[in-house]
Amino acid sequence: MASKTLFITGASSGIGAETARAAVRNGWNVGLFARSQDKLDALVEELGDKALALPGDATSLTDQTEAMARVAEHFGDVDAAFANAGMGVSGAGTLEGEPEQWDKMIQLNVMGVLWTAKAASAYFQKNGGHLLLTGSAAGRTHIKGSVYSATKWFVHGYGGNLAQEFREWGARVTVIAPGMVDTPFFDEPKPDKLHPSDIADAVIYALSADKRANVQEVFVMPNG
Incomplete structure (x- = not known):
């Protein structure tokens, strides 16, 4: 049976890169989408011919649509997509927050997710x-x-709404909800918190569930 293919945004480091490694170990092809060409190329060198580097901007519907088309042409289809790219902001709260940072964060955390869903829906309907x-x-x-928390409230709400839409095609939607993870998202290391591989394991769990089961949300919290 031909390998299935997973498209991952924010794939150059952290949760995205670990998910790519886990997916390849489990027999998947992976399309690696992120802005950093150098990091993507290094990851492809590590993973071999089951990985394809796709440099692009997750806030661009055009970039994501074209990247998925390249994945489909290269590997035959897009069987799953992981809208993983996201960011936080340094200024907490409304009074001290920076509107310019909010705009960038909303474009990535909200619109970037919408663009992944939009681009993937054409494949998943089929x-x-x-x-x-x-x-x-x-x-x-x-x-x-x-404001960061609010963008993630959007992801959870939209994920539930998508699950209702996608089920009409026999497609599935899962929100992976981590607690604090030791990734480049933070300025300082968090070695006592979750590792990106813990979140990658949750992704593989959801992907591996029997087709009759939609694992709609997975919460992974630090045990300490």
């Missing part, structure tokens, strides 16, 4: 594929003035 979104524990609680 093949009953699987869309995964990186949510957050912050998207299920109220954090004083946090």
Whole structure:
């Protein structure tokens, strides 16, 4: 049976890169989408011919649509997509927050997710594929003035709405919701928190579920 193909945004480091490694170990092809050509090329060198580097901007519907088309042409189809790219901001709250940073964050955390869903839906309507979104524990609680948290509330709400739409095609939608993960997202290391591989394992779990089951949300929290 031919290998299935997973498209990953934010694939150059952290959760995205670890998910790519886990997917390849489990027999998937991977399309690696991110802005950093050098990091993508290094990851392709590591993973071999089951990986394809796709430099682009997740806030661009055109970039994501064209990248998925390249993946489909190269590997035969897009069977799953992981809308993982995201960012936070340094200024917490509304009073101290920077509007310019909010704009960049909303473009990536909200619009970037919309663009992945939009681009992938054309494939999944035909093949009953699987869309995964990186949510957050912050998207299920109220954090004083946090615009970042609000963007993740959007991801959780939209993920549920998508699941209702995609099920009409036999497609699935999963929100992966981590607590604090030790990734380049933070300025300082968090070695006592989750590792990106823990989140990658959750992605593989959702992808591997029997087709009759839609694992709609997976919460992964630090055990300490």
